[in-house]
Amino acid sequence: MTAAAKDLDLSVLPPEYRAAFEAQVARVAELEETNQRQEHLIAEMHHALYGKKSEKLNDDDRQLAFEGLEVALAEVEEKKSEQALGDDKFRCKKKIAKRNRGNLPEGLPRIEQVIEPDSLDCPCGCGAMHRIGEDRNERLDIVPAQCRVIVTIRPKYAGRTCTDSITQAPTPPWLIEGGLPTEGAIAHVLVSKYADHCPLYRQSQILGRSGIDIHRSTLADWTGVAGFHLAPVLDRLAEHLKTSTKLFMDETTAPVLDPRRGRTKTGYLWALARDDRAWGGGDPPGVVYFYAPGRHGTHAETFLTGFNGILQIDGYTGYNRLTKPSRKGGEPISVAYCWAHARRKLKEVFDRHGSEIAAEGLRRIADIYAIEKDIRGTSPGQRLSARQARSAPLVVAFGGWLQAQRLRISAQSRLGERSWPTSTATGTASRLS
Template sequence: MSSAPPIDLSTIPESQRASVLALLQENDALKDANRRLEHLVAELNQVVHGKRSEKLSDDDRQLAFEDLETAVAEAETRKEQAAPSTGTPRRARQRNLGHLPAGLPRIERVIEPASLDCPCGCGRMHRIGEDRTDRLDIIPAQLRVLVDIRPKYACRICSDGVTQAPAAPWLIEGGLPTEGAIAHVLVSKFADHLPFYRQSQILARSGIQVDRSTLADWTGTAAFHLGPVVDRLAEHIKSSGKLFMDETTAPVLDPGRGRTKTGYLWALARDDRGWGGDDPPGVVFTYHPSRAGAHAEQILQGFDGTLQLDGYTGYDRLTRTSRKGGAPITVAHCWAHARRKLKEVFDRDGSEIAAEGLRRIAELYRIEAEIRGMGPGQRLSARQTRSVPLVAEFGDWLQAQRLRISAKSRLGEKLTYIHRQWGGLQTFLHDGRVEIDSNAVENLIRPIALTRKNALFAGHDEGGRT
């Protein structure tokens, strides 16, 4: 969006320039919102009026509408805001019997015997103790209606006016949901992986008829208002000296071709718990329609530090002096991926060479398990003393095996992969903050598979961004 004024401000009195400039910027914002809406209308027309061979099934069309309606709601909210205001680590499973959180409400039920008379006729028994059993009870979600009543007051003696408290601000002016209801829809959609049509069905069981297009509208409005929070979170995360990054597929409906295309969700994460860092863990997901390395470069603008990632070649541009948005990044590659490559060969062929590589990597992981949670200085010292010799031996072993094995063989391809990442695989030896692998971010993107399974695909690129 251009902020350049279309007129010469020097011809306007100095006292009025600020107001005129504000109006021009507001006009630019409205034009940008209109262009977005026009684009979405064109996409909607394609879904509805495409050629017979490109038309979608009813379910596919509804999913496209769902994401388009979310995007339209977000764009309209942005337009309204721009317009002049006219009003107001995985652990072993543990049994939890008797150890429920102390903060949960306790409803005590005392179950007395049918009779307190002593069986031998001595008289009435006395209480000498008790057994207590805690069980988790769940009350289904309760829907309620909040009724805001604003009394009006006037003086009976004079007629100077009426007094009434102003209405409380609503996220959706004149709308049905409270902010709590909108938050519930968002959590259900993005944390619990429930598509809108399922949420609509759940509400219908309680007698509440809310169409999934309405839920999409609420979500689009919330997405607009949460945008600055997401942007600020990304800025905060990128101020760290070490981050994780990974990407995962996000199938997206492509109405013009009558099938799905592959979009990508890029995860940028911070997790310093392994070395006792003070910053809390966090992750920001960004949608892009492809896996091009330029997207990673764009996401990482302003970040200068160490990036932990897998061996995808699209990240190579981040290490070059020509990198846009910052200095070349130090890359730390993932030993879990190296191990995975050898494990694939061992599981299929039972290769002794692959088994030897796995054994050597396991020794490194044993050291990491011992030093996890220690400060970066202690971790670095332990690695320099114990891990550096093992990595050097692994490097010699790797080169010896590559000389013996054809690079075109299955095992040879896996060894070549490890060789290409060799520099980044040694980064953890020189920085106690760096982890040996990028499992932290892989664990964060794993739940997205549930969304792919439940929703099959996003209805539109705009839905992926939301």
């Protein structure tokens, strides 16, 4: 009850008015509580989006936090809608969420449910009503994954008058001979584990809810068998990618079980990728992941055996061995350093220290980015001509500017540590010309 309501002398009111007044006061208090809850959740979401960098979460944790906040907000909004519907004086239609409406693919099967009125007799008595139109609403329905058993029957046949002739169709080839799963079941386990990041023990629990008792170790056996048979596909995909004129490569850490030490050790996944869609290339996108126990450049040399094109990379020095005449597995590779990685280093210094040198570097890179924005979508020949005429002079000037600034700063400073090699700008300009 509000302070103003407390000051009122309700005893002078008739009982029915007093009850109505108290009910309205209680509703106002409930609405105020709901609004405060909603404002608090919105403030939390704004903090997660725009708060201090040191307090921000990583991508996975941020997604989980947003999911939790959005769920809580949806619950509060639903409560407010129900409160509004419960108020006869302010009764209104329930607000319908507009997100993701009208985006159901045309190819999805549609089951039509026609809901007819209880009676088609006209209230005025003129007879039966006739149809003048309809309203259609589409909702997404999800049928949980269906587990079923495929029973393979192979009849046996024998001659009626002899005992030596028996015929029977051979067993079709199965991925696991005499095993429990079909190829579709194994594919489902692989997609759930590697695409949806659902561990095998959780998949075992999910199957258990359907009454199917399959241990995690059994699912692991299926995954291992599938991995063995998919290895030739992986090798062929890698061979196909390495026939490209330009590829991307990057490496990232991955925790690896090490039972003898009782804890995980650090391994590395090396990604070799092709994606020419941004510039209208004809080759389809593709990516292959290689595992190595370390980050040494010899691993990249091994994985890239047979590739002789341009390799786009970050500034990791382990790739330098690929550019030398002594490279194993092919000719010296031309490397293309990533502008985004170079810009990121300057951006980090500028955000922390407001360095004018870093700001000038960002402005120079922005000028090159502006040219790329102008020529995006044009033919390869047009882009090359534009880069030679417009971008190459900017890159050469950028290289000279970097050399001049390097003389002004200490190599031990944060900006000196993150200075981009001037040879990168010079090499980029030479390739453009």
